[in-house]
Every structure is written in C-alpha cells, then in structure tokens.
Amino acid sequence: MPPKAPQEVEMPGPQPHDVPAGGLDVPSLPPPKDGDEVREAFLGESRLSPEERDRWLILHFALPRTIMTCDMAEGRSTEVELNDVLSRMAWGSIDGRTSDWMLESESPTLDAPHSSLISYFEYVERMYPSDESMEKEAREENIAMAAQKRGAFTNTGDAGAKFRPMFDQMVKNLQHSNKALMKAYDLKKPILSEQDAPEDPSRSEAQGIMRFGRHQILPAFWQLLNQLTKKNRRFSLVLRSFSEEQVAIVQRELQLFCQGQHPAYDGKNKTQKPPPMSGDKGSRDMRLIDANLGRFDRSACKLHFASRPAGDATKVARPGEVAALAGAAAPVSGDASAEGASAEEGVSAFTPTEYQFASDYHEVYAGMQDQVLQGANTASIIDDMAYWKSKGQDSTAGKLLLVDHAGGLAETKVQHVFFDGNMGSGSAQCVDVRDVVTGEPLPQSDAEGLFTHRVDLFQATTDVDYFVQALDACELKFSQKVLESRQVAGAAGDDVASGEAVAGSEADRLPPKEYLYRNIIPALLPALEACQRDRPADPVEFIAFYMLRHSKQYSKTLKA
Numbered sequence: 001m002p003p004k005a006p007q008e009v010e011m012p013g014p015q016p017h018d019v020p021a022g023g024l025d026v027p028s029l030p031p032p033k034d035g036d037e038v039r040e041a042f043l044g045e046s047r048l049s050p051e052e053r054d055r056w057l058i059l060h061f062a063l064p065r066t067i068m069t070c071d072m073a074e075g076r077s078t079e080v081e082l083n084d085v086l087s088r089m090a091w092g093s094i095d096g097r098t099s100d101w102m103l104e105s106e107s108p109t110l111d112a113p114h115s116s117l118i119s120y121f122e123y124v125e126r127m128y129p130s131d132e133s134m135e136k137e138a139r140e141e142n143i144a145m146a147a148q149k150r151g152a153f154t155n156t157g158d159a160g161a162k163f164r165p166m167f168d169q170m171v172k173n174l175q176h177s178n179k180a181l182m183k184a185y186d187l188k189k190p191i192l193s194e195q196d197a198p199e200d201p202s203r204s205e206a207q208g209i210m211r212f213g214r215h216q217i218l219p220a221f222w223q224l225l226n227q228l229t230k231k232n233r234r235f236s237l238v239l240r241s242f243s244e245e246q247v248a249i250v251q252r253e254l255q256l257f258c259q260g261q262h263p264a265y266d267g268k269n270k271t272q273k274p275p276p277m278s279g280d281k282g283s284r285d286m287r288l289i290d291a292n293l294g295r296f297d298r299s300a301c302k303l304h305f306a307s308r309p310a311g312d313a314t315k316v317a318r319p320g321e322v323a324a325l326a327g328a329a330a331p332v333s334g335d336a337s338a339e340g341a342s343a344e345e346g347v348s349a350f351t352p353t354e355y356q357f358a359s360d361y362h363e364v365y366a367g368m369q370d371q372v373l374q375g376a377n378t379a380s381i382i383d384d385m386a387y388w389k390s391k392g393q394d395s396t397a398g399k400l401l402l403v404d405h406a407g408g409l410a411e412t413k414v415q416h417v418f419f420d421g422n423m424g425s426g427s428a429q430c431v432d433v434r435d436v437v438t439g440e441p442l443p444q445s446d447a448e449g450l451f452t453h454r455v456d457l458f459q460a461t462t463d464v465d466y467f468v469q470a471l472d473a474c475e476l477k478f479s480q481k482v483l484e485s486r487q488v489a490g491a492a493g494d495d496v497a498s499g500e501a502v503a504g505s506e507a508d509r510l511p512p513k514e515y516l517y518r519n520i521i522p523a524l525l526p527a528l529e530a531c532q533r534d535r536p537a538d539p540v541e542f543i544a545f546y547m548l549r550h551s552k553q554y555s556k557t558l559k560a
Contacts, residue, residue, distance in 0.1 A: 042479070045479055045483075047486075048412075048479060048482060048483070049413075052412045052413055052482060054234070055412070055415050055475075055478075056236070056415070057228070057234070057417065058235070058417075059235060059236065059237055059417055059419065059471070060240050060399075060419065061221070061240065061419050062240050062418075062420035062421065062422060062455075063239060063240070063246045063247065063250060064076075064241070065081065065085060065420075065455070065457050066419055066420055066422075066455045067250075068216060068217055068249075068250070069081055069082060069170075069174065069216075069218075069461070070194055071243075071246075072243040072245050072246040073241070073242035073246070073385060077192065077194050078174075078193070078194065079151075079192035079193055082170055082457075083152060083153040083155075083167065084121075084150045084151055084153070085108075085457045085458065086108055086153055086154060086166060086167060086458070087120040087121045087124070087149075087150040087160060088119050088120075088121040089108035089109055089110060089119070089458060090103055090105060090119060090120050091103075091109070091114075091118065091119055092104045092105065092119075093117060093118070094123065100159075101159050103120075103159065103160060103162055103163070104117055108163065109456075110454060110456050111425055120150070120153060120160060124146045124149045124150060128142035128145050128146040128149075129142060130142045154166075154167040166458065169462055170457075171192065171214070173219075174214040174215050174218075174461060175190045175213065175214045176190075176213060176214060176264065178269065178270055180269040180270040181210075181263075181264065181269040181270065181271060182213075183269075184269045185206070185207060185263065187210065187213040188213060189213060190213040190214040191211070191212045191213055191214070192214075194212070197211045197212055199211065205252075209252075209253060209256070209263055210263050210264070216249060216253065217249075218460055218461060219464050220460050220464050220465065220467045222257060222274065223467065224468050224471065225257070225274070226275065227468050229277055229283070229286075230275060234284075235377075236373045236377045236378065236379075237286065237288075237379070238373075238379050239251075239378070239379070239380035239381070240381050240383055240420075241380070241382060241383065242382065242383055242385035243382075244382055247293070247380045247382065250288075251380070257274060258274075258286050258287045259276075259278045260273050260274065260276060284377055285376065286377050286378050287376075288378045288379070288380055289376055289378075290307050291305065291307045291308040291309075291376070292305065292372060292378065292380065293306070293380050294308075294380065295381065295382040295384075296381055296382065296383050296384045297384060297387075298384040298388075298397065298400070299384070299387055301356060301357045301358040302355065302357070303355045303357070303367070303368075304352065304353070305353040305354070306352050307352070308353040309350065309351065309352070309353065310351040310352060310353045310354065353367070353371070355368075356537065359536065359537070360437075360439060360534070360542070361402050361434065361439055362436060362437075362536065362538060362541050362542060363541070364400075365436040366538075381399075383398070383399040383400075388430065393429065393430070395428040395429050395431060395441070396432050398430040398431050398432040399420070399430060399431050399432060400432050400434065401416060401418045401431060401432065401433045401451065401452070402416075402435075402436040403416050403434070403435065403447075403451050404545075405435045405442060405446070406435070406437070408481070408484075408485030409478070409481050409482050410437075412482045416451055417451060417471065417474045418431055418452045418453070419452075419455050420452070420453075420454070421455035421456070423452065423455075425454075428447065433451055433452060436545070437545055437546070449473065449477050450474060450478055450481060451474075453473075455470075524547075526546075527542075527547055528543070530546055531543055531546070
C-alpha cells in the first residue's frame with residue numbers, strides 16, 4: 001500500500017466537524033434502492049453473482065506487528081517493537097571508509113526505494129551473524145547484540161536518530177489524546193514498556209485496559225470491524241499468535257468493544273460507541289469464546305480445540321465441560337445433583353474438537369469453515385512457534401493458511417485474507433499458504449494481495465482507515481482473478497454452449513439408469529479412482545472437493 005500522510009486517530013472532542021475519539025464516526029453507506037444503477041468497482045464486476053460480490057470474508061489477523069505493538073512471544077515491549085519495525089523500514093548505504101550504515105531514505109517503507117540500498121535490519125544481521133555453524137555461545141551473543149541495536153534504532157546518537165519523528169508520530173497516534181477520557185482515567189504520559197505498568201487486580205477492568213495511556217490494539221482494527229458491521233458484511237475473524245497471553249488481551253478488549261463497553265469506545269467521555277456486535281438487536285456476535293481457542297501442533301499434524309465439543313457447530317456444552325459454544329455454564333465440581341443428572345442422562349465423556357492433516361488438509365479446512373466458524377464468528381489459533389523455529393523460520397513451517405486455489409480460484413464465495421506485519425519481501429517468511437486439495441505451498445507472488453497482506457505497521461498505526469483500504473484492495477484483486485479464471489475457461493464453455501439445447505431435449509428422453517451412466521458416472525469416475533488410491537479419512541468430503549476442483553475437466557451437458 002503506498003504511504004499516506006499520517007493522520008490523527010483521536011481528536012479532543014466531537015465538535016460539529018471533528019472526529020470523535022477512536023475515529024469510528026464514519027457513516028455507513030445507504031443501501032442501494034430498487035432501480036438504482038450499481039456502480040462497478042472495475043470493468044466487468046457486474047458479471048459476478050451477488051454471492052460472489054458479497055462473499056464471506058474470513059480474516060486472519062496476526063497480533064504482534066499487525067494489530068498490536070508488542071510481541072509477548074519474543075519478549076519485545078512496545079518501545080522495542082516500534083524501533084525494530086522502523087529498523088526494517090529504513091534504507092541506507094554502507095560507508096566504504098568506515099563501514100558504518102548511513103540512512104538514505106526519508107520515510108519508512110516496506111521495500112527499498114532503490115536496489116542499491118539495504119535496511120538497517122539487514123546491516124545489523126551482517127554485522128552480527130548468527131548462523132548454525134557458529135558456536136552456541138557466540139551465536140547467542142550476536143543474536144542479543146543485534147536485537148539490542150534494532151531495539152534502540154531511533155534513540156539519540158544511534159543510526160536511526162533521524163527517524164525519531166516517525167517513532168514519535170506512531171506513539172502520538174497510539175496515545176489517548178481525548179482530554180475527557182484522559183481526565184476520567186487519570187492518564188498522563190503514555191507508557192511504552194509493558195513491564196512498567198503491570199495490571200493491578202484491585203483496579204477495575206476498564207482501568208486495567210487504560211493503564212498504559214494508549215491503545216494496546218490499533219484503532220485501525222476497530223475501524224475495520226465497525227465498517228464491515230455497518231455495511232452488513234458477513235465476516236469472520238481468526239486471531240493468530242504464538243502467545244496465549246497476547247490472545248487473552250485481545251479476547252478481553254474484543255468482548256468489551258462488541259458489547260459497547262470498551263472504555264475508549266463506550267460513548268462516554270466524548271468517545272464514539274460502535275454498533276452492536278454481541279448478538280443484541282439482531283447483530284452478529286463477534287466475541288471470542290473459550291470454546292473457539294485453538295492450537296496448531298504441526299509436528300503432530302493436528303488443530304486442537306481443547307474446550308470445544310467434537311461434532312457439529314450447533315452442539316452445546318455437556319455437564320463438566322470447560323466452556324460451551326452456547327455459553328452454558330459447567331457444573332461446579334462436587335455438585336452431586338449435577339453429577340447425578342449427568343449419570344442419569346448417560347452423558348458420555350467430553351471429547352474435544354480435533355482436526356487432523358497428516359495426509360491431507362480437507363478436514364482442517366472444512367472443520368474451520370463448516371463447524372468452528374458456523375457456531376461462532378470469531379476464533380483464535382495459537383500457532384506452533386517451536387516447529388517454525390526448528391525449521392529455520394521457513395515459511396513452509398509457519399502459520400498455516402489453507403485456500404481453495406485450483407491454479408485459479410475454485411472457491412469464489414469465500415475469501416481468506418491473512419494480515420501479518422512479519423512477512424518479508426519475496427518470502428512470506430512466517431505464513432504458510434497452501435492449496436487445500438494438493439497440499440502444495442502457494443508462491444508468495446500468487447498469494448500476495450489476494451490471500452495475504454503484508455502489513456505496514458507505520459501506516460496501520462498512523463492511518464485509521466489502513467485495514468479498510470487494505471481489505472478493499474484484496475477484495476478487488478480477488479474479484480478480478482475470478483473473472484480472469486472464467487475467461488481462460490470461456491473458450492471451452494463456448495464449444496459446448498451450441499449443443500446445450502439439443503442435449504437438454506435428448507436427456508429428457510433417456511431412462512434414469514442410462515441418464516446417470518452417460519452424464520454422472522464419467523464425471524464421478526476420476527474422483528472415485530483418486531479416492532480409492534488415496535484412502536482419505538473422509539471419503540465423501542474428498543470427493544466433494546475433487547469435483548469442485550476439477551469442474552472444468554468434464555462437460556456438464558449431454559454428449560450425443
């Protein structure tokens with residue numbers, strides 16, 4: 001996304017033309033009236049079906065460096081993380097005489113303005129190498145030294161001191177600048193080191209959230225939820241992190257935001273209240289429940305939801321469960337009446353939800369879409385950091401994202417998009433995008449801007465509409481790809497179109513058995529052969545995916 005001029009997130013108060021604190025006052029667009037001309041976002045968009053234009057969006061959000069400014073899994077505070085981010089977005093050259101790195105770029109960018117420049121991050125990596133061939137002690141010392149250099153990048157006297165205004169701009173946009181809000185919670189200077197302000201159990205939940213004097217979750221994320229809800233879009237959230245602790249922070253704030261009770265977005269102290277997202281007033285419930293907290297174990301090839309009962313999304317909790325999809329409470333341990341009732345009803349032992357992907361990925365893909373995200377609209381996944389690091393932090397061992405690609409787009413009514421600020425240039429690095437049928441990784445060139453978005457944290461922090469615009473761009477590219485795929489297949493479709501009328505009348509005269517043998521069996525046979533060969537755990541699901549994937553390899557009209 002091209003850089004934009006930084007803009008304030010919160011204004012002092014909602015004057016007639018001012019943006020209320022949080023920037024959530026953008027009105028929703030009125031629905032088109034009957035007879036109104038539908039404007040196309042691009043030439044040919046009207047050829048998409050209504051379900052394809054208003055597709056189900058499944059939005060995966062990494063937490064660190066994407067919608068949060070600290071990294072709990074790596075132990076980086078907000079101050080260190082912002083410096084580290086800017087060190088990767090500052091570009092310069094190496095002085096031939098002193099071998100020092102000299103800043104050349106004027107503003108932070110994800111990619112180098114010129115091929116001759118290198119980022120400060122790359123420079124530090126060269127100065128303090130940490131390859132596996134080194135002795136352990138020397139390697140660890142270099143890793144620590146490089147991290148220290150990056151974490152102090154914009155400090156006075158350091159290599160990136162000229163980028164300190166960009167650092168300050170990010171902090172300013174994170175800070176609660178609404179005077180009424182600051183007074184209500186006695187907020188002073190924003191705290192950038194999380195360790196300096198541990199949560200006090202004696203204080204209220206709202207005070208705990210506001211204790212840093214700044215946003216922990218970027219306002220641009222809340223703005224996206226607000227806009228999608230106002231547009232009545234069907235969307236689901238999948239929060240991705242290596243840290244359970246970091247997920248818990250987002251879970252709490254998301255719940256309060258959806259209920260209109262978040263201290264920075266509750267309509268009090270001159271703040272703007274979002275539309276309901278808690279199931280009230282016919283709204284979609286976007287809160288994250290414990291049953292939808294999952295974990296990837298890539299070594300064991302499974303996705304595990306410890307508190308979610310196995311089976312359909314509509315199942316409610318059984319007595320003794322940790323959590324329930326429907327919000328039912330589990331009985332207290334030792335409650336004789338509850339235990340007796342369970343025994344009388346013959347309730348079986350709790351079995352958690354688990355999806356395997358040792359041989360193929362169909363079970364995980366279908367399970368997430370047809371079960372987990374059907375029973376609730378938000379889920380979270382703790383990704384397997386140990387596995388990723390054991391594979392040299394290669395993208396094929398990173399956070400798994402399954403898409404139905406088919407060399408084009410097999411699924412046109414669902415779009416997955418993974419937002420992550422840790423992805424690199426030319427390599428997804430920490431995101432493993434795979435085709436659900438073949439199981440093969442997708443090249444980043446195919447996935448970028450379509451299924452993945454490399455987040456510019458500087459822009460995401462300073463522009464409240466960043467994620468709205470990023471998603472719009474991904475949706476536009478997806479729509480264009482759908483039409484391109486159809487154009488490729490158009491010639492084959494034209495060949496059979498002329499015979500459709502004759503085929504239809506001839507089919508009507510065939511006996512049922514002959515009709516099936518001539519029209520269905522030839523199409524099913526390759527799927528049945530593949531199923532017999534691969535012996536998948538769920539053969540029906542395998543055949544369904546096979547038919548969807550190979551829909552262009554057989555004629556859907558009767559051949560004379």
